Amino acid sequence: MAFAWKAAGITYNRYLAVAARVVRRSLKDDKRLAAERRGEMDLRFAKWENGKQGENKSLATANTEAMAQHASGSSQ
Amino acid sequence: MNSLKVARVALRTRSTAVRTLQKRSYADVAPDKIKLSLALPHQAIYRSQDVVQVNIPAESGEMGILAQHVPSIEQLKPGLVEVIEEAGGSKQFFLSGGFATVQPNSVLSINAVEGYPLDDFSADAVRNQISEAQKIAGGSGSEQDIAEARIELEVLESLQAAMK
Numbered sequence: 001m002a003f004a005w006k007a008a009g010i011t012y013n014r015y016l017a018v019a020a021r022v023v024r025r026s027l028k029d030d031k032r033l034a035a036e037r038r039g040e041m042d043l044r045f046a047k048w049e050n051g052k053q054g055e056n057k058s059l060a061t062a063n064t065e066a067m068a069q070h071a072s073g074s075s076q
Numbered sequence: 077m078n079s080l081k082v083a084r085v086a087l088r089t090r091s092t093a094v095r096t097l098q099k100r101s102y103a104d105v106a107p108d109k110i111k112l113s114l115a116l117p118h119q120a121i122y123r124s125q126d127v128v129q130v131n132i133p134a135e136s137g138e139m140g141i142l143a144q145h146v147p148s149i150e151q152l153k154p155g156l157v158e159v160i161e162e163a164g165g166s167k168q169f170f171l172s173g174g175f176a177t178v179q180p181n182s183v184l185s186i187n188a189v190e191g192y193p194l195d196d197f198s199a200d201a202v203r204n205q206i207s208e209a210q211k212i213a214g215g216s217g218s219e220q221d222i223a224e225a226r227i228e229l230e231v232l233e234s235l236q237a238a239m240k
Contacts, residue, residue: 008223
């Protein structure tokens with residue numbers, strides 16, 4: 001089974017998150033407000049090297065960059 | 077004469093009782109029912125409840141699952157899951173995508189990220205999002221933005237078709 005989104009480097013995890021987000025946004029207003037809170041994610045991470053903390057990065061931005069890197073169109 | 081007949085009847089009922097006991101252990105499901113668990117990360121819609129049939133939108137095609145189905149794992153498309161309950165009524169839920177696992181002994185587990193009854197969706201919200209996603213899908217954004225807009229379109233079109 002070939003999925004078109006795989007060619008753009010999108011992972012299954014991201015695919016599920018996008019599908020869930022659009023389902024939440026399609027709800028009637030009262031349910032939507034309660035549900036959309038579940039979609040919020042603001043994780044940050046830093047890589048530690050030689051006992052020093054590296055740059056603090058947003059996970060969402062890092063994921064987007066990784067997906068662009070893994071797209072079959074770009075050089076690897 | 078009469079008491080003999082009574083004794084024979086009693087004997088017969090006991091022998092059938094013994095036979096059913098041997099056949100079924102406590103974990104078994106009634107022979108024509110499936111034990112359904114439909115779980116979201118934040119809520120369990122069904123917890124091992126006996127139902128008659130479940131129709132799921134698998135990536136390999138729409139399928140209806142009855143008791144004694146062969147064990148299998150199916151990836152679900154964003155779509156409508158229909159549960160036919162014991163009382164004869166049926167319930168429909170729109171799931172955003174996930175997996176259905178048919179286990180031996182008529183046990184079915186469905187996992188999805190989001191799932192709501194059709195009544196909870198707003199036709200206006202769906203229509204607005206379709207036109208927005210179409211704009212992004214046909215625009216000049218990044219490859220990832222276009223791919224995500226196409227995923228959204230797939231979900232929205234399935235939802236719109238289910239609501240009609």
